[in-house]
Amino acid sequence: MAGKNFNLSAFLPYRLAVLSERVSRRLAVEYERLHGLSVAEWRVLVHLLRHEKVSVREIHTCVNLDKPRVSRAVARLEAAGFVDKIQDTADARLVAISLTEKGLAALGDILPEAQTIEAHLLACLSPREVQSFFTVMEKLHGVLDGDPKARPRMPADVDGLRD
Amino acid sequence: MAGKNFNLSAFLPYRLAVLSERVSRRLAVEYERLHGLSVAEWRVLVHLLRHEKVSVREIHTCVNLDKPRVSRAVARLEAAGFVDKIQDTADARLVAISLTEKGLAALGDILPEAQTIEAHLLACLSPREVQSFFTVMEKLHGVLDGDPKARPRMPADVDGLRD
DNA sequence: TGACTTTCGTTGCGATTGCAACGATAACAA
DNA sequence: TTGTTATCGTTGCAATCGCAACGAAAGTCA
Known part of the structure; x- marks a missing residue:
């Protein structure tokens, strides 16, 4: 049979998956340790750093999370006080999400750690x-x-x- | 604040995650289409191609899946007739998992597709x-x-x- | 205006996930 | 031997996942 010598460990998609998951988990250690965040919540917070008053839809299209995931992440962030969520005045379907002081402070804790990890990774290259x-x-x-x-x-x- | 210009899209862990997930999903289309397999099941099958009569533990340490995931993947594969699972005679704790003809045939369908996708990806480099x-x-x-x-x-x- | 389509954020739901146990077996030590 | 420890595969369980479908709110066009 042709694939008898197929080596999973050298298979590009597998390699990518293994590395990516390991890196993600290493980062997640910091989200979790510092403020009990999940990956989704971390991505949402980071997006809000550069974009004020954004909708769920916009976050969804920017941080590679499906809509329900963003919606629930925002709900948790709001419950934790990291984020404000108010209804858009012009379009009642829309919601305007923005960072609170607390959310900004949390990012202040996590971002340096995240950047350190990335720098640490890139330093070997x-x-x-x-x-x-x-x-x-x-x-x-x-x-x-x-x-x-x-x-x-x-x-x-x-x-x-x-x- | 220092991280104001932090760009998620250029952040290595994020980039890796996005690419890896996209590649994985592209592959998963073929597993699913051809034989209704999940990623875990695909990895187990591939491992069995090169290793006969292996234990759950061995698969677990070789294909980056935790033990319960391997155990359940094997259970599903056995139910589908892709795999045989017999108790090891020497050590009653161990189980000896191996491909059936049907499992081999399934791999015969999927492997070429998988390799084509990989080749297609690598061809641009x-x-x-x-x-x-x-x-x-x-x-x-x-x-x-x-x-x-x-x-x-x-x-x-x-x-x-x-x- | 009113019937339609589209887009918004949310929710329901079955399936999957990761982790921590578990019972069963083997290995080891006194 | 017998008590302890380690390892096997499996299962329980709460949390999360992806996807579909939902009601509400614009947008569209005759």
């Missing part, structure tokens, strides 16, 4: 390697962008790299 | 880029290996690259 790594990830996304069976990518992840 | 990409992933693992707060890596993923 040469500038050329870093550059190449991100380029390759981008190219792989490009392949999936052209694959009708792949889930389309959130626009923010394409544009977001520019600033 | 130069040999140097591929080499660099895997090297970088390895180095990132190396950083986590030295980080006490990171979850240790499964030995098989270290050794597995050698063949």
Whole structure:
């Protein structure tokens, strides 16, 4: 049989999954330790740092979480006092979510840790390697962008790299 | 505040998570379409291709799935007839799992698709880029290996690259 | 105006997840 | 032997997941 020598450990999707999960979990240790946050909650908070009064929909399209996940994350963040959620005056369907002081303070605790972890990871690479790594990830996304069976990518992840 | 210009879309852990999930889902389309398999079941089957009569524990340490997940995946695979599970004669605690003809046939369907997807992804990269990409992933693992707060890596993923 | 379609955020629900136990068996030590 | 410890695979359980469907609120157009 053809695949007899198929090696899972060298299979790109598997490798990506294993590395990504390990990195995610390492980060999650800090979210959890500092303020009991989940990945979804962390992503929402980070998004709010740069965008005030945003809707669930906008967060959803920017941080790669489906709508229900964002909705529930926001609900938990609001209950914890990290976030304010008020109804939009112009469009009653919309909700305007923004950071509270407490939320900002929490980010102040977590962000440095997160950036330290990232810096720690990148420190083992040469500038050329870093550059190449991100380029390759981008190219792989490009392949999936052209694959009708792949889930389309959130626009923010394409544009977001520019600033 | 320091992190005001923090950009999630350029944050390494986030980028890795997004890409990895997209690739995984693209693959999962094929598992599902062809034989209704989950990621866990796919990984177990692939492992069995190279290792006959293995225990749950061994699979667990080789394919980055926790024990309960392997146990349940095997149970489903057995119910579907893809796998045989017999009790080890020497050690009654152990179970010997191996592929059935049907399981082998299923792999025969899925493996080519999986390899095509991987090839399709890699085709957009130069040999140097591929080499660099895997090297970088390895180095990132190396950083986590030295980080006490990171979850240790499964030995098989270290050794597995050698063949 | 009024019937339709679309978009909003939320909720329901079955399935899956991760983790901590569990009973059963084996290995080890006194 | 017998008591202790370690390891096996499995199960319980609460939390989370993804997806579909929902009611409410615009938007659209005859």
